[in-house]
Amino acid sequence: MYNKDQVCQKIRKIFPDVGNCGEGIKVEYSTPDHMWVVDLKSGKRHLKTFVPEEDVNRCLDGKQCVGLAIEVAQLKSTLERRED
Numbered sequence: 001m002y003n004k005d006q007v008c009q010k011i012r013k014i015f016p017d018v019g020n021c022g023e024g025i026k027v028e029y030s031t032p033d034h035m036w037v038v039d040l041k042s043g044k045r046h047l048k049t050f051v052p053e054e055d056v057n058r059c060l061d062g063k064q065c066v067g068l069a070i071e072v073a074q075l076k077s078t079l080e081r082r083e084d
Contacts, residue, residue, distance in 0.1 A: 049074070056068055
């Protein structure tokens with residue numbers, strides 16, 4: 001299994017404008033749910049999304065990043081809309 005720093009760096013590689021790991025973006029693993037929790041922050045606002053472990057593993061294995069990218073893109077878009 002990958003660690004939160006590896007997952008965060010992969011997200012930053014796909015979305016370089018999301019901020020720094022531990023600041024604009026936080027990633028944690030939820031053991032009971034087998035999901036990665038991605039928390040994006042912009043100003044005082046922040047939103048979370050849950051990405052299945054299988055999607056993250058596929059992405060970090062270099063196979064397919066669609067699941068992870070879609071979840072983070074939707075989260076980022078929603079956060080940006082709420083800033084207006």
